[in-house]
Amino acid sequence: MQEDFLTRIRSSYNQFTKAERRVADFILQNPNKVLFMSISDLAETCDVGDTSVFRFCKTMNVKGYQEFKMTLSLSMRGKEKAEGLEDNGEVTLGDSISDLAAKVLQDTISSIQESFSLLDFSKVSLAMDAMSKGRRVLFFGVGASMLTAMKAMNKFHRIEPKVYCSEMVSQQLMSAATMEKGDVAVIFSYSGATRDIVEIARLAKKSGATVIAITRFQKSALTEYTDISLLCGANVGSLQKGSTSAEISQLFLVDIMYTEYYRRHFEKCSQILEKTSKAISDRN
Numbered sequence: 001m002q003e004d005f006l007t008r009i010r011s012s013y014n015q016f017t018k019a020e021r022r023v024a025d026f027i028l029q030n031p032n033k034v035l036f037m038s039i040s041d042l043a044e045t046c047d048v049g050d051t052s053v054f055r056f057c058k059t060m061n062v063k064g065y066q067e068f069k070m071t072l073s074l075s076m077r078g079k080e081k082a083e084g085l086e087d088n089g090e091v092t093l094g095d096s097i098s099d100l101a102a103k104v105l106q107d108t109i110s111s112i113q114e115s116f117s118l119l120d121f122s123k124v125s126l127a128m129d130a131m132s133k134g135r136r137v138l139f140f141g142v143g144a145s146m147l148t149a150m151k152a153m154n155k156f157h158r159i160e161p162k163v164y165c166s167e168m169v170s171q172q173l174m175s176a177a178t179m180e181k182g183d184v185a186v187i188f189s190y191s192g193a194t195r196d197i198v199e200i201a202r203l204a205k206k207s208g209a210t211v212i213a214i215t216r217f218q219k220s221a222l223t224e225y226t227d228i229s230l231l232c233g234a235n236v237g238s239l240q241k242g243s244t245s246a247e248i249s250q251l252f253l254v255d256i257m258y259t260e261y262y263r264r265h266f267e268k269c270s271q272i273l274e275k276t277s278k279a280i281s282d283r284n
Helices: 005-011 018-029 039-046 050-059 065-076 097-118 121-133 144-157 169-177 195-206 245-264 266-279
Strands: 137-141 163-165 184-189 210-215 228-231
Touching (some): 005 018, 005 097, 018 039, 018 050, 137 169, 169 195, 195 210
């Protein structure tokens, strides 16, 4: 599928220099306006040099400024902005409750749409190959991502008994350090920069396990130790720290992985699901 260019900019954001981030911020906030600006206009508006705009284009794997504008224009063609939303959908102090609710709704929808646009189906297939062949599958996450990891483990445990997850970071570190070749580590981290989660990935990789990351950015400290990266889409504004949009985008990918795993091993998983469903039927 053709990936939305603005989504590509967001997923590459942590690769940019400080000057390139100024350029990226302006483009993300004013994509239509940029189409009618020269490179000098954009550089002056962002208070950077022309070379910073060129470096931004290079980071985005386009040959120059004109190709950048063409790519942006093609990506935006036919894409409609949500009606009635200002400030690019980011919650502000002046919002009414109805405006806030509409923006949260749009943010949630956008996080799923961006996750879909970022999907690399070949990588999803590779992840499923690894989990299918894996001796054990361990889910990892720290903080809010730990809750996602636990939800993923609980979901898969209904159809596959070889999955594990610990809530304690110390136990996760020990588990990662004692993994073996043939094991699979599935790591959830929005930023890919949390110290503990990067250490978990390093230990799992060093132990010979296959490391799968579900994260926001293409390149990060986490992806240095990752064999397969699946990108999730969610943009958290200053008033939306703790927003569930990041979790929802990760769980969207979990649903895809779960459904594909079930599809691949339908007969076996159906039998296990019947047993697990009966085991907890009296508790629902």
